[in-house]
Amino acid sequence: MRNHSANTALGLGCIAFALILAFIWIPFDTDTGLVERSRGRYIVGDGLAPTMAAVFILISGVMLLLERGAENHHPNRHNMFFIGAIIACGVIGILLMRWTGPAITSVFGGEEYRLLRDTVPWKYMGFIVGGVVMIFGMIAFVEERLSWRALWIALAAVAGIILLYDVPFDDVLLPPNGDV
Template identity: 60%
Template structure:
């Protein structure tokens, strides 16, 4: 009988989660598909971003199954600590993302209201850029065991790339967390 390995458990968990998100959560929570045609132009549908996220999680799960090694052990305390650290970094990053824009507006704009400025540069990028860079930088630094300029550069390039792919081509897209504020 084959041993239950960390990669097997985590890979299967990722695959199940991705399939649940893609085929249950997204269809029940969104009204539009990936891309919609409205008034002669294509607009991003509500389900595009979560579907892409589910696809990346599915790919990661499949990669974990393919990369299984014979010396891989059962899930242990080190695995739980790693997952816990990633969850904490994710939560802190989302909080930074959520509050960086409103705080920046109150400090730099004084009388401005963030809700009215959330779709104007540079305010619409403040939370996403700071929270996203913090997330990528913190995760890389945690995995490598130390912060580095390389991790900071990767974080800035990754977040800038996401902004260029999601925000710049579409007039009606609000980067997180601006759609919820």
């Protein structure tokens, strides 16, 4: 029997997760396909962003499988702690995305967040705070220190996502605004 490394285990886990996302979770959780045609124009479907995420997870899993290291380490507690910490950064970021907009709106907005969720600046608040905390937290954990560089990278990444995903499309709502 072949000796499996931590990279092999993580790679297989990523590939399995990506396939479950792409072929089970996303099709059963979205109402539209990847791209829809409506009134003579193409619009982004509900399944496009999560399918792209699944593709990136799949590519990452394949890259982990193909990586050859000098040592063949088995999965251990340190690996599980690392994965848990990265997941915790993601969960905290998602919770901040979900609740920052409604919390700030209840203090300063005057109206119900549901009515403001597609207007500037309200539609970006949760995405910016949650996204920056998520990315900054992951970078800080991996580098084992807090840095201004990590904060600027997180801000640039979130701004890039907004510019590429929200600004060009009139009918797209950034997370979590489509679910509120």
